[in-house]
Amino acid sequence: MKILLMGNPNVGKSVLFSRLTGINVVASNYPGTTVTFRKGTLKFGSLSAQIIDVPGAYTLDPTNKAEEIAVEMVKEGDVVINVIDATHLERNLRLTLELLEQEIPMVVALNLWDEAKHKGVTIDVEKLEELLGVPVVPTVAVTGEGIKELVLRIPESRSQLYQGTEDERWSEIGNIVRQVQTLTHRHHTLRERIEDAAILPSTGIPVAIIAALVAFGAVIGIGMGLRQFILLPFFETLIFPPIRDAVTAVVPEGFIREILIGHFGVLIDGIGWPLALVLPYLLAFYLVLAILEDTGYLPRLACMLDTLFHKSGVHGGAVIPFLLGFGCTIGGILSTRMLETRRERIIVVALMCLAIPCAAQTGAIIALLAEKSIAALAFVYLIAFLFIFIVGMALNRMLPGTTPSFLMEIPPYRIPNATSVAKKVWMHLKSYLLDAVPLIIFGVFIAAMLYESGALYHIGLFLRPIVVDLLGLPAEASVSLILGIVRRELAVTALLGLDLTLVQLIVGAIVALFYIPCAAVLPVLMKEFGVRYAVVIAMATIVIAFIMGGMLNVAFTLFL
Amino acid sequence: METKLLELGTGKAAVIKRIEGGYSSQRRLTSLGIRVGQTIRKVGSGPFNGPVVVEVDRTKVAIGKGMAMKVLVEELPT
Ligand SMILES: Nc1nc2c(ncn2[C@@H]2O[C@H](COP(=O)(O)OP(=O)(O)OP(=O)(O)O)[C@@H](O)[C@H]2O)c(=O)[nH]1
Numbered sequence: 140m141k142i143l144l145m146g147n148p149n150v151g152k153s154v155l156f157s158r159l160t161g162i163n164v165v166a167s168n169y170p171g172t173t174v175t176f177r178k179g180t181l182k183f184g185s186l187s188a189q190i191i192d193v194p195g196a197y198t199l200d201p202t203n204k205a206e207e208i209a210v211e212m213v214k215e216g217d218v219v220i221n222v223i224d225a226t227h228l229e230r231n232l233r234l235t236l237e238l239l240e241q242e243i244p245m246v247v248a249l250n251l252w253d254e255a256k257h258k259g260v261t262i263d264v265e266k267l268e269e270l271l272g273v274p275v276v277p278t279v280a281v282t283g284e285g286i287k288e289l290v291l292r293i294p295e296s297r298s299q300l301y302q303g304t305e306d307e308r309w310s311e312i313g314n315i316v317r318q319v320q321t322l323t324h325r326h327h328t329l330r331e332r333i334e335d336a337a338i339l340p341s342t343g344i345p346v347a348i349i350a351a352l353v354a355f356g357a358v359i360g361i362g363m364g365l366r367q368f369i370l371l372p373f374f375e376t377l378i379f380p381p382i383r384d385a386v387t388a389v390v391p392e393g394f395i396r397e398i399l400i401g402h403f404g405v406l407i408d409g410i411g412w413p414l415a416l417v418l419p420y421l422l423a424f425y426l427v428l429a430i431l432e433d434t435g436y437l438p439r440l441a442c443m444l445d446t447l448f449h450k451s452g453v454h455g456g457a458v459i460p461f462l463l464g465f466g467c468t469i470g471g472i473l474s475t476r477m478l479e480t481r482r483e484r485i486i487v488v489a490l491m492c493l494a495i496p497c498a499a500q501t502g503a504i505i506a507l508l509a510e511k512s513i514a515a516l517a518f519v520y521l522i523a524f525l526f527i528f529i530v531g532m533a534l535n536r537m538l539p540g541t542t543p544s545f546l547m548e549i550p551p552y553r554i555p556n557a558t559s560v561a562k563k564v565w566m567h568l569k570s571y572l573l574d575a576v577p578l579i580i581f582g583v584f585i586a587a588m589l590y591e592s593g594a595l596y597h598i599g600l601f602l603r604p605i606v607v608d609l610l611g612l613p614a615e616a617s618v619s620l621i622l623g624i625v626r627r628e629l630a631v632t633a634l635l636g637l638d639l640t641l642v643q644l645i646v647g648a649i650v651a652l653f654y655i656p657c658a659a660v661l662p663v664l665m666k667e668f669g670v671r672y673a674v675v676i677a678m679a680t681i682v683i684a685f686i687m688g689g690m691l692n693v694a695f696t697l698f699l
Numbered sequence: 700m701e702t703k704l705l706e707l708g709t710g711k712a713a714v715i716k717r718i719e720g721g722y723s724s725q726r727r728l729t730s731l732g733i734r735v736g737q738t739i740r741k742v743g744s745g746p747f748n749g750p751v752v753v754e755v756d757r758t759k760v761a762i763g764k765g766m767a768m769k770v771l772v773e774e775l776p777t
């Protein structure tokens with residue numbers, strides 16, 4: 140049996156999914172968190188079923204890619220658990236009626252029951268059940284309240300044919316709401332006033348600036364702190380010396396020993412890069428992101444940035460994929476499914492692949508630059524943001540079509556829950572350790588092989604016109620261009636041991652930033668946008684990286 | 700008297716009278732509960748001609764300027 144979790148965006152489907160299956164999935168306080176379906180198994184007594192977490196949809200008449208995926212899923216389900224937000228019954232019932240029209244057996248989870256109580260919304264559950272003709276169970280997904288009852292009533296799921304025109308549907312909804320819902324009128328609470336402060340111009344701009352500064356400061360501060368005071372000393376004193384000693388004792392001098400502990404030593408850099416250098420920033424970034432996601436601030440930030448973003452051909456909602464792209468480019472690309480048009484998705488993804496460093500690359504860039512000069516770090520980011528804005532404007536002019544208006548539900552603020560934040564950070568960490576770290580080690584191994592075998596020398600000769608003449612970097616820096624194909628941060632870490640001047644460091648960081656995102660991004664691009672687009676992006680990133688690096692190099696030599 | 704939602708005063712309540720514009724933007728608005736006959740309250744608007752934020756069915760919805768121009772409302776007496 141296949142059970143679909145369906146409902147409007149941001150009603151708690153993913154939290155419910157995690158509860159039912161024990162599988163952690165990302166849940167955040169903004170509409171459009173889930174953009175692809177996720178399967179899991181529910182085992183409860185004699186009941187064993189497949190549960191599918193579906194992207195949120197307001198209607199079955201899709202308005203973006205994520206909703207399209209949801210609509211396609213409907214045909215596959217045997218039962219639907221329609222999750223609805225008890226605090227916004229009217230809007231949520233619209234999808235409920237549409238689902239009833241599909242004649243698929245259904246149970247309703249009246250979620251966010253705690254918030255409804257808190258906001259003075261009372262719903263007559265029995266009456267609602269009678270009117271809809273399917274079981275209705277109040278739930279609080281975050282605490283687990285009502286979930287057992289929900290599962291117990293799955294066998295009672297029924298299909299109930301409803302048919303009506305758009306207008307009839309709304310008047311039916313009006314009828315239902317009138318009969319089941321009582322509102323205790325409450326005055327504007329302090330919380331609401333704080334909520335609105337983030338959207339209104341006079342207070343919203345300062346709030347956004349403070350939020351951005353605190354977020355950046357926290358990522359860099361926590362990341363640096365972890366690295367300098369905990370991870371680096373730990374690896375330098377407790378891990379690396381014994382490894383060096385052991386290898387020196389066991390492996391005779393020569394090629395293999397160099398591969399293991401020499402320049403680009405697999406047992407030194409292969410461990411140090413992913414765990415002591417990148418990991419602290421990754422942790423810090425995802426911690427800060429999780430808190431931002433769960434508070435409900437992001438849709439407000441989207442609102443603040445809408446006018447500015449429109450100049451680059453996308454609406455404010457694109458800030459969410461962009462922010463996720465600062466974590467991982469792939470996550471950012473998938474998240475563009477929440478945008479309405481292919482045009483917007485293409486603009487956002489192109490800019491992201493070029494100039495948004497993922498968390499791992501940020502860590503590497505900070506390690507490369509910040510210890511020499513914080514100003515150099517700020518400069519690299521400034522260039523990236525200027526580039527995004529200018530190229531965004533150019534793409535907006537070049538690509539046919541118009542930018543759709545921003546339209547987004549602004550959720551209430553919620554206080555981030557420590558366990559769910561911790562779970563989310565752990566999920567990202569786990570996928571980094573399992574998927575990325577082996578690749579980084581592989582990249583280091585390639586570098587060591589190229590270096591020790593002397594192949595790098597020949598590659599350096601071959602790439603000399605670009606690396607040395609155009610970019611002004613030493614010939615060995617060509618290793619960065621090779622490793623950069625594997626992963627974004629490797630293009631940066633490869634420069635670490637090279638003893639570069641400040642100008643070379645900046646040029647190197649810029650080239651690495653604009654260069655090919657990472658090998659794993661290309662198949663995602665192909666799947667989402669087609670082979671042609673993926674090829675164009677891959678080529679463009681290489682060419683633009685060289686142009687940007689070359690221009691900077693020339694500018695620096697002329698003016699310094 | 701009908702006014703554009705864009706021009707409605709902050710804090711004012713109004714009934715939606717008409718939604719102009721193409722099918723796709725109508726559909727997006729309706730799916731969020733912004734439809735003819737619905738009562739809304741304007742919470743404010745974002746900076747530099749930013750989106751209009753309205754409260755509808757106790758949810759807040761941000762509506763970009765382009766769309767907010769096409770939603771025609773009649774102000775309710777306070
Ligand atoms: N207070 C309270 N918060 C809840 C409840 N259920 C979910 N939440 C919160 O609501 C937000 C949205 O939850 P998600 O599970 O991401 O919602 P979703 O329906 O999967 O959203 P999309 O993937 O965007 O469609 C999160 O911040 C949750 O912590 C609940 O019953 N009570």
Ligand SMILES: [Mg+2]
Pocket residue numbers: 152153154165166172173193194195
């Ligand atoms: Mg979800």
